[in-house]
Amino acid sequence: MVGLISEIREIVGDAGLLVGDEVTGRAENWMGLGSISAQAIVRPSSTDQLSRVMAACFQADQPVVPMGGLTGLVQGTQTTGNEVVVSLERMREIETLDGTGATMTVQAGAALQSVQERAEQAGLCFPLDLGARGSANIGGLISTNAGGNQVIRYGMMREQVLGLEAVLADGTIISSMNRMLKNNAGYDLKQLFIGSEGTLGIVTRAVLRLRPALSSDNTVLVALNNFENIPKLLRLFGSALGGTLNAFEVMWQNYYQLILNGNPAHKAPMPDNFGYYILIEAAGGNKQADLDRFMQTLETALEQELIEDAVLANSGEQRDALWAIRDDIMTLVLTMLPIAAFDVSLPIGDMETYIEQVEQKMSEKWGDKAKLAVFGHLGDSNIHLAIGTGVENELDHGDAEHVVYDPLRPIGGSVSAEHGIGLEKKAWLSSSRSPAEVNLMKTLKQALDPKNILNPGKVLD
Numbered sequence: 001m002v003g004l005i006s007e008i009r010e011i012v013g014d015a016g017l018l019v020g021d022e023v024t025g026r027a028e029n030w031m032g033l034g035s036i037s038a039q040a041i042v043r044p045s046s047t048d049q050l051s052r053v054m055a056a057c058f059q060a061d062q063p064v065v066p067m068g069g070l071t072g073l074v075q076g077t078q079t080t081g082n083e084v085v086v087s088l089e090r091m092r093e094i095e096t097l098d099g100t101g102a103t104m105t106v107q108a109g110a111a112l113q114s115v116q117e118r119a120e121q122a123g124l125c126f127p128l129d130l131g132a133r134g135s136a137n138i139g140g141l142i143s144t145n146a147g148g149n150q151v152i153r154y155g156m157m158r159e160q161v162l163g164l165e166a167v168l169a170d171g172t173i174i175s176s177m178n179r180m181l182k183n184n185a186g187y188d189l190k191q192l193f194i195g196s197e198g199t200l201g202i203v204t205r206a207v208l209r210l211r212p213a214l215s216s217d218n219t220v221l222v223a224l225n226n227f228e229n230i231p232k233l234l235r236l237f238g239s240a241l242g243g244t245l246n247a248f249e250v251m252w253q254n255y256y257q258l259i260l261n262g263n264p265a266h267k268a269p270m271p272d273n274f275g276y277y278i279l280i281e282a283a284g285g286n287k288q289a290d291l292d293r294f295m296q297t298l299e300t301a302l303e304q305e306l307i308e309d310a311v312l313a314n315s316g317e318q319r320d321a322l323w324a325i326r327d328d329i330m331t332l333v334l335t336m337l338p339i340a341a342f343d344v345s346l347p348i349g350d351m352e353t354y355i356e357q358v359e360q361k362m363s364e365k366w367g368d369k370a371k372l373a374v375f376g377h378l379g380d381s382n383i384h385l386a387i388g389t390g391v392e393n394e395l396d397h398g399d400a401e402h403v404v405y406d407p408l409r410p411i412g413g414s415v416s417a418e419h420g421i422g423l424e425k426k427a428w429l430s431s432s433r434s435p436a437e438v439n440l441m442k443t444l445k446q447a448l449d450p451k452n453i454l455n456p457g458k459v460l461d
């Protein structure tokens with residue numbers, strides 16, 4: 001190991017290598033908790049450096065774990081102490097922005113927010129957005145195929161990536177930096193690295209697809225009691241707004257109450273006695289016409305008695321305040337600790353019954369001790385469930401997994417809508433993928449990483 005570390009130091013220099021306290025002094029997740037346990041953190045400043053580092057690690061059978069902004073939620077960056085961590089924190093450059101082709105070429109260590117801001121400066125937009133935007137990196141977002149708040153309109157990370165560059169386990173650089181929307185010349189190799197959670201290669205650069213900037217946005221929080229009205233409302237806003245619907249985020253009453261009750265960080269926009277709260281947002285290119293259409297649609301929803309209350313955001317500040325309720329994951333976690341959090345997808349028509357089944361199972365397991373909070377990107381068939389007791393040692397994660405995943409299987413839902421598998425969901429992969437699919441995943445892993453040194457043990461055994 002000492003020999004390998006010296007070899008890596010030769011390649012990346014002193015500034016590119018952290019060892020000892022500089023490693024353990026770093027938190028292992030976005031909440032600042034824990035401590036990274038690894039032989040070293042390698043911080044290459046170029047793809048070429050990383051390629052040489054990987055070649056050395058391959059030669060030495062050295063396990064390597066790629067880390068981005070550490071905001072992943074499935075223990076995809078967990079280490080045991082034996083690994084070398086690769087961080088692209090010295091590769092954060094936005095290299096070029098092509099306004100004509102609407103593309104941006106970036107190094108994979110760039111934070112999502114910096115990419116969004118750069119696109120905005122050029123009168124364009126990078127539409128993928130999520131609460132962890134300040135920390136999550138392009139490399140992490142690609143490797144988890146992240147979703148977020150605007151998938152209903154723009155798709156997941158996969159749809160935002162035109163090309164990428166990755167370093168394989170043996171140091172080979174695969175440069176697939178395509179800049180066109182269409183390119184069917186053989187296999188689309190970038191797809192191998194999107195959503196494979198650092199197990200097939202380390203993403204070093206990417207060509208991102210940008211969209212036109214939109215000049216209007218309209219946001220409303222609506223409340224209702226009848227779940228059956230939610231899909232009707234989604235259909236109404238989808239069709240009446242002519243494809244300009246950006247977000248359709250639902251919060252169950254249990255989430256809304258948990259975030260707002262006695263929390264000085266928020267001012268309740270409406271009473272907490274409704275069954276469901278939905279944050280609806282649309283964006284377009286004509287302020288007045290978009291507002292008129294949005295208001296008309298809202299009126300139709302009221303006339304058809306699909307909703308019972310509504311609070312419109314009249315300023316950017318009010319919009320941010322509404323989103324802050326939806327995005328307040330920190331309050332959720334701190335209030336419910338110890339917490340088991342889940343990210344599942346299932347057809348919208350099955351959601352109400354599914355949640356009732358989960359509640360039933362919770363009450364059989366924990367009586368009234370455990371609390372449930374449900375929220376998420378319902379427009380994308382994706383909900384998040386948080387189960388917590390607030391009391392140390394009263395929640396077994398394995399029990400919570402059965403409570404959430406057992407009723408999901410007969411519906412054909414997925415144990416991971418957008419967070420990936422990592423370590424946390426590995427045991428449940430076969431719930432959502434057939435044996436043939438899992439075998440093909442293993443064949444790909446074997447072909448690209450024959451010595452199993454890249455993020456070993458994540459996603460697959």
Ligand SMILES: Cc1cc2nc3c(=O)[nH]c(=O)nc-3n(C[C@H](O)[C@H](O)[C@H](O)COP(=O)(O)OP(=O)(O)OC[C@H]3O[C@@H](n4cnc5c(N)ncnc54)[C@H](O)[C@@H]3O)c2cc1C
Pocket residue numbers: 030065066067068069070071072073076077088108129130131132135136137138139140141142143144145146147148149197198199201202203204329418419422455458
């Ligand atoms: C408050 C909050 C809100 C969130 N909201 C959403 C949401 O709405 N939608 C959503 O999808 N996710 C969400 N997430 C999860 C998280 O933000 C995403 O999974 C994100 O993509 C992780 O990016 P990261 O840079 O932090 O990656 P990390 O957490 O550092 O790593 C994630 C995975 O990617 C691998 N990896 C990292 N960088 C590379 C690279 N360069 N090459 C290869 N592999 C790499 C790691 O090994 C690991 O397996 C949220 C997280 C938080 C904390």
